[in-house]
Amino acid sequence: MNVMTKPETTEVDPISLQVIRGAFETIAEEMGHVLYRMSFSSIIRESQDLGAGLFDTDYNTLCESESTPMHIGSIPGYLRGIEETLEDGEWFEGDVVVHNHPYYGASHTPDLAIVVPVFYEGRLVGFAGNTAHHVDIGAATPGLIIDVPDVFAEGMLLAGVKLYRKGKANTGMWNYIRMNSRAAQQLISDIEAQVASARLGAKRFVELIEKYGEDVVFGAANQLMDYSERMTRQRLSEIPDGDYEAEGFLDDDGRNRGQQLKVKVTVKVRGDAVEVDLTGSADQTPTAYNVPFEGSTKVAAFAAFRKLLLDTATSEMRVPSNEGSFRPIKVTAPLGSIFNPKFPASAEARFTQCNRMIDLIIRALAPVLPETVIAGSSASISFAAYSGVRPSGDYWVFLEVNEGAYGGRPRSDGPDAIDNLMANTRNNPLEDLAMHIPMICDRYELRDDMPPGAGEFRGGIGVVKSQRVLTPGFITHESERHTEAPWGIFGGHEGAVGKCLLYNYATPDDVTEMHSKFSGLEVKADDVMAYYSPNGGGFGNPLNRPAKKVLEDVLDGFCTVKHAHDAYGVVIDLEEETVDIEATNKLRDKMQRQN
Template sequence: MTAAQKIDPITLQVVRGAIETIAEEMAHVLFRMSFSSIIRESEDLGAGLFDTDFNTLCESESTPMHIGSIPGYLRGIAETLDDGEWFEDDVVVHNHPYFGASHSPDLAIVIPIFHGGKLVGFSANTAHHIDIGAATPGLIIDVPDVYAEGMLFAGTKLYRKGKRNETIWSFIRRNSRASRQLVDDIEAQIASARLGARRFKELLDRYSEVLVFSACNQLMDYSETMLRQRIAAIPDGEYRAEGWLDDDGRNRGQHLPVKVCVRVIGDRVEVDLTGSAPQTPTAYNVPFEGSTKVAAFAAFRKLLLDTATSETRVPSNQGSFRPISVIAPKGSIFNPEAPASAEARFTQCNFMIDLIIKAMAPVLPTEIIAGSSASISFASYAGVQPNGEYWVFLEVNEGAYGGRPRSDGPDAIDNLMANTRNNPIEDLAMHIPMICDRYELRDDVVPGAGRFRGGMGVVKAQRILTDGIITHESERHSNVPWGIFGGHEGAPGKCEIYNIETAEPLRQMHSKFHGLAVRRNDVMAYYSPCGGGFGNPLERDPQKVLEDVLDGFCSPENARDVYGVVLDLEAETLDLAQTEALRLQLEGQLQRQSL
């Protein structure tokens, strides 16, 4: 490639729009063509374009966990690639967590982009698959090593020079409980990546290789500059927060510490996880390259480059990763040593982001939020049909955000690194032997009180219509989302299993359980954590308190004792004079308690 050239602002935005559109089109093709609901409905995927140095040129606005992970995949492929080199029309599949992958169910499909006879970049995507032949259907937690996670691919060519490798395809079909969906979803990924390669080559033909890559480099530099400017405005120093995870899925009652130290050094940030738990003997570990580092990237994009709060929209590319470095000691839960299993890795990442936000509260009081559910309820339901074939269903249940500087925490929504959509319950009933008995906001607890309250969690009760197996990965049954700046803590999550046809008492489940055998008409009811409150509850708009009581988000007693609001529920009104007097009284009590 000849020397780079300076691109004028108008052309720069034309190229930016073009590559971002390519990434979005790749994602659209992928989820529209896929068969499994985790991709088709939840959109648990990411897609984009990358240069030969594995820099992210653009990525789809999909699940944040996938944003930033593919460069790790590409570096892993460079170490393991079949033939040791790329050929035109190759198609590679890769998911090895010790060669850069986010975790093993996230298969990446990578296609090299050749232009003028030379390799100029890559079109790639990742997507979560419902079963890759692991020890239990769909998800795993309590397994001894990475080899129990199912099929591991490292730089494996599905196509070589355009010729299909039928041996590998046959191997895939024969090693998954949901082989039809797995193969069809991989085909959708290939179609998506081929589209990306074709569109990018069309862009190179139209504007020239020098111009397009010069523009991409300027866009990466721009994103880096914007993030460095935001970091430089934060006082240098070390900012710390810590908490714990419930357990590792096997050793009950043994909390796992998570410690975060954010070092602001000029215009860069260092996230140090030293002091966090040692790696676990289960799959409850986090691949360092593909997940731990990506969580840190996502945290600071949320804090400093959020689209809704930033004056200008900053492209999501490699530049927004460069000012951030991550430290996690080898052998810790955030940087395990092979061959430790590392499939059940999401809740740790989400909790790490929640702690980063908490650590930055003293210096970013108008950008941070109170504690979110910061977990994920990832459930696998599976069983064997009368014809001997498996059915497998993966579901992500919503959580809730913490209260925010200017508004309440959103209710019943994926948060922080999670961004998957819910599965329509009508679609569920059409495809698998399950019925959703209940799907609504929690009514057994209240969210964290505050000037802006925490979000309400969800309750979802899924009934299985055959004997089967459930594996469930979640968190925060013991560690409650925190309130901040005077806000109150939220509510912990819980999970129950019961049978609608028997009089047996319901079972309170741990936040994580693996390969649980269930019977026909057993129900798993999951209650997600509620977010913490932001600011003093006595400063909340009394009208909002009345609305919360009428909506069932707050009890009349809570309105009086915590918010200091006097209501007439029969008339559905509030008494502002009595409210003002009660709030003065409660404020005085708080001041005396603090002395």
């Protein structure tokens, strides 16, 4: 039996501290790189829907890969859940654990975690772990689920299960996993990639300890966490004490149409600490549209403040991504609410709620952080699962994350067609799609049917993507913001809501407008799903936008001549491709007086 005794840590000199910090970050990046390079499914291999890092025996994050925040930030919750459920009740050298139970710390069931214990001189000193979103874990509908009654319909629930025990493979468990997935080969191969990544992380962790000594490595880790905590508290202390509120509404729960779900955020700032209170948000839903508290709700709040206060592009000093930045942040959500459901409620389709929570944290703090916040982003996610059965009888399953758009920013326009807020996945190359899946992308470009939110700095433009299936199959789609547009700020205008259309390639005028979420829709060969992501809100008074920029947007097709006139007060001669300066000045003066 291993005994976990902690060595006394020492004060590490600044040069050694930076060297070890760099080593930690390199190990995490190498783990992530190995994982996505070895994986077979496009959601991991191309989109990089994953996270990886190292952890101490108190489950503190020591370092994390630069990947999707929801993944890496959630692993401490997985580790605490594993502690409650671990097979054998203890760790041995050579163990490899798989875990995905949302009521034991997981972010949601398709995100399988692989954890390897790190032993040094016979003692457990830490963990190397990763998570990745898998193509299919045998849920009620292929790939993704929304309208299901409970957590047991989400697919395989794995809690503290050892895939390897003392280095020996648990063949029964591997066979169980293989026999309970529609995409078995991809699932098994991707798990094997996770195992390789975690084992590499454990190996590198031991090599680091051997090189610098256990007391120095953990001394540096503790100092780095303390530094991240100090920097977070310093930035929080710059926000005036107070309670800051914002609320919004989600479209529906995927079953009960027309019944919006309230999201209410109260940000309580007290000195150098903050509480995100979600009291007042909707009750848990009867579908999978709930959010696991430990693995997702808390992680979203942590990510929100790191983005607001410690962004690497705007901060003077780069602050390590570790547990320290989480310590000053408390998260509260009533048990039985959408952000803290009671077992056995399903909680697989949980991402859009997290993105909206972050969007509302930003909105709540806008009055006291005017130079830091942005206008409303798409703050959703379009997560689509396409599937069908090949002539051989085997399933094909494809998961796709579509881009959204940011809101306008204090000094620049919102970025176009990009994951935002909590999302950080990459798009899947269309060539890869055509090589492996019986689908064709008919259209993939910036949205042109609705303008982004007008402002001194306009909102970002969303994406439109039309995917055509070549065989009969099924589509499940999880998205949001079809009823409430991204908000404008400081005089900026709101953006545009999203939409989702379904039609057949042979009859493109016979269009059905879909809800933002639908499950297991049966489709025919050559049916097309066209998704239009929301456009971001505008930042600042549109009348302050330089007329030349408005002209450029018109010429680029992002803005019509009429919209330039009505929203920006800019008069454009489209034939000459010029601005009528005199007419523009008169119109803007008139509009300013009317405001």
